[in-house]
Amino acid sequence: MLRYILKRLQALLISLVVASLVIFSAVEIVPGDPASFMLGINAQEDTIMALREQLGLNVSLTQRYFTWVTGMIQGDFGTSYTYRTPVSDMISERMVISLPLAIYALTLSTLIAFPAGIIAATRRGSVADVSVMGVTQLGVAIPNFWFAMLMVVVFAINLRWFSAGGFPGWDAGFFAAMKALTLPAIALALPQASILARVMRSSLLDTLSEDFIRTARAKGLTRRQTLWRHALRNALIPVLTIIGLQFAFLLAGGIIIEKVFFLPGLGQLIFQAITQRDLIVVESVVMLLVFAVILVNFTVDLAYGLADPRLRRSR
Amino acid sequence: MNAAHFLRSRSFMLGLILTLIFVFAALISFLWTPYEIDGVDIPNKLHAPAWPNLLGTDQYGRDVLSMIMVGARVSIAVALVAVTIGMVIGVPLGLAAAAKKGTWWDEIIMRGNDLVFAFPSLVIAILITAIFGASAINAIIAIGIFNIPVFARITRGGALSLWERDYILSARVAGKSPARISIEHILPNVMNLLIVQGTIQFSLGILAEAGLSFVGLGVQPPTPSWGRMLADSQTLVYSYAYLALFPGLAIVLTVLGLNLMGDGLRDIFDPKVRKSRT
Numbered sequence: 293m294l295r296y297i298l299k300r301l302q303a304l305l306i307s308l309v310v311a312s313l314v315i316f317s318a319v320e321i322v323p324g325d326p327a328s329f330m331l332g333i334n335a336q337e338d339t340i341m342a343l344r345e346q347l348g349l350n351v352s353l354t355q356r357y358f359t360w361v362t363g364m365i366q367g368d369f370g371t372s373y374t375y376r377t378p379v380s381d382m383i384s385e386r387m388v389i390s391l392p393l394a395i396y397a398l399t400l401s402t403l404i405a406f407p408a409g410i411i412a413a414t415r416r417g418s419v420a421d422v423s424v425m426g427v428t429q430l431g432v433a434i435p436n437f438w439f440a441m442l443m444v445v446v447f448a449i450n451l452r453w454f455s456a457g458g459f460p461g462w463d464a465g466f467f468a469a470m471k472a473l474t475l476p477a478i479a480l481a482l483p484q485a486s487i488l489a490r491v492m493r494s495s496l497l498d499t500l501s502e503d504f505i506r507t508a509r510a511k512g513l514t515r516r517q518t519l520w521r522h523a524l525r526n527a528l529i530p531v532l533t534i535i536g537l538q539f540a541f542l543l544a545g546g547i548i549i550e551k552v553f554f555l556p557g558l559g560q561l562i563f564q565a566i567t568q569r570d571l572i573v574v575e576s577v578v579m580l581l582v583f584a585v586i587l588v589n590f591t592v593d594l595a596y597g598l599a600d601p602r603l604r605r606s607r
Numbered sequence: 608m609n610a611a612h613f614l615r616s617r618s619f620m621l622g623l624i625l626t627l628i629f630v631f632a633a634l635i636s637f638l639w640t641p642y643e644i645d646g647v648d649i650p651n652k653l654h655a656p657a658w659p660n661l662l663g664t665d666q667y668g669r670d671v672l673s674m675i676m677v678g679a680r681v682s683i684a685v686a687l688v689a690v691t692i693g694m695v696i697g698v699p700l701g702l703a704a705a706a707k708k709g710t711w712w713d714e715i716i717m718r719g720n721d722l723v724f725a726f727p728s729l730v731i732a733i734l735i736t737a738i739f740g741a742s743a744i745n746a747i748i749a750i751g752i753f754n755i756p757v758f759a760r761i762t763r764g765g766a767l768s769l770w771e772r773d774y775i776l777s778a779r780v781a782g783k784s785p786a787r788i789s790i791e792h793i794l795p796n797v798m799n800l801l802i803v804q805g806t807i808q809f810s811l812g813i814l815a816e817a818g819l820s821f822v823g824l825g826v827q828p829p830t831p832s833w834g835r836m837l838a839d840s841q842t843l844v845y846s847y848a849y850l851a852l853f854p855g856l857a858i859v860l861t862v863l864g865l866n867l868m869g870d871g872l873r874d875i876f877d878p879k880v881r882k883s884r885t
Binding site for chain 1: 718721722724725726727729730733734736737738810814817818821822823837840841844845848851852855858859860862863866867
């Protein structure tokens with residue numbers, strides 16, 4: 293197991309290094325000097341030079357890359373070109389909205405998908421199965437931001453159960469904050485739940501047709517016991533992969549949903565940064581999102597290794 | 608597998624019809640739309656759906672139906688080019704990785720794949736837009752890059768099992784090079800997989816384009832696109848819900864059509880599935 297972990301860890305580090313190099317060089321090729329951009333067209337040459345010095349732009353590219361990376365490892369993402377505040381502060385301010393939103397959506401998606409997928413698989417061909425398949429077919433085809441807009445029309449404008457957007461802040465109380473995140477989380481969860489329910493169903497169907505399930509039934513276990521003790525555990529592996537992929541997607545996909553509900557999350561930060569050409573913010577947020585994806589994949593790989601000893605050897 | 612299989616697959620036929628409706632709408636829009644869409648006609652703004660503006664008019668008095676028709680060609684073009692990029696680059700990579708299985712070649716291609724997978728298409732789009740500015744071309748590139756590892760992986764997976772077959776062995780014994788075997792024997796046999804995946808990526812591409820245009824990272828005004836129409840309707844949705852309804856329906860029906868077609872094709876191509884369903 294230790295060898296397996298070390299090997300995965302090595303892959304994780306390589307991915308991170310290459311990803312950071314890609315992002316860094318992509319942003320580096322942008323024409324224009326951040327210092328002159330910050331100071332405007334009337335700036336004096338020596339003020340620009342001083343600011344370049346202050347921002348650490350006067351050193352070689354390699355040196356800047358290393359400063360950026362070592363900074364990030366210590367939680368220092370540099371200073372925003374536009375607001376002159378630490379990028380890490382800006383990000384953590386937004387993270388307290390985007391991260392709970394992603395977790396909320398993932399929880400909803402799992403809570404909907406598991407029962408739906410299990411019912412569809414165990415009652416294959418029944419009305420329940422056909423409706424799950426029909427609804428999920430539709431769920432996959434609906435753009436989440438459009439679904440979000442429709443929910444705003446129905447639940448915020450007509451029924452007035454929720455506010456149409458905005459975020460009261462966590463200071464307003466846990467429930468008020470969660471309420472503001474509920475419609476966005478449902479909108480994000482819908483397509484994900486559809487995909488997950490389908491994966492759950494097909495994976496469980498595959499498992500249920502295997503020999504060891506027949507053996508379990510033959511030794512006298514009831515259908516229900518076989519399902520809970522044997523089938524579900526084995527069917528979970530592909531489901532776990534999808535959950536892992538979805539979390540990363542939810543974090544990035546939240547960017548679009550945040551726009552519908554005017555949530556001041558990572559999405560708003562990044563769009564602001566793009567229009568203001570605050571590239572250091574773009575660079576850091578993108579790196580953070582990619583880091584999240586890579587980390588989640590790493591965790592899923594480890595979970596595999598724990599769940600299935602065969603995988604440890606084959607890799 | 609013959610024409611009857613296609614005709615008998617209900618999901619394929621339904622999907623095909625839905626898809627063709629939008630493809631035709633897009634093609635017709637080059638020759639004719641009910642109204643001109645580049646003119647602003649303020650006296651006729653925000654008409655509810657009724658004759659002669661079947662789907663109503665927007666805040667500039669433009670006919671929504673005409674805009675949806677033109678939007679169809681934008682969506683379809685972006686998704687189609689993005690799928691092509693993914694296939695043209697991804698398929699040869701997948702073939703090469705399978706042919707050189709276990710070598711550093713394979714390792715580099717697959718690790719590269721994993722790396723691209725770590726960048727969701729939205730994140731690629733953000734990066735590209737931050738650097739080059741927003742445009743339809745950049746949306747195509749972002750979605751296209753995301754498609755590359757998808758096709759590389761599916762090609763490699765399909766090709767690996769083929770390389771074990773006897774007829775490939777005999778081709779090798781006959782002295783054919785791995786490249787030639789890949790093109791002559793492997794590629795035709797993974798075509799089915801690629802067509803099914805292509806349909807799915809096509810539908811994902813339409814969703815992605817709509818999302819990117821919705822947040823302003825894709826098609827730029829005045830070119831109409833379904834995502835932009837939804838974005839423009841966002842502030843008006845309180846009183847004019849139909850403005851958000853129709854472009855959204857267009858997206859859902861197109862994506863649904865492509866997905867149904869993909870499902871149908873998978874069943875038609877894979878007799879095992881076909882038998883177990885009946």
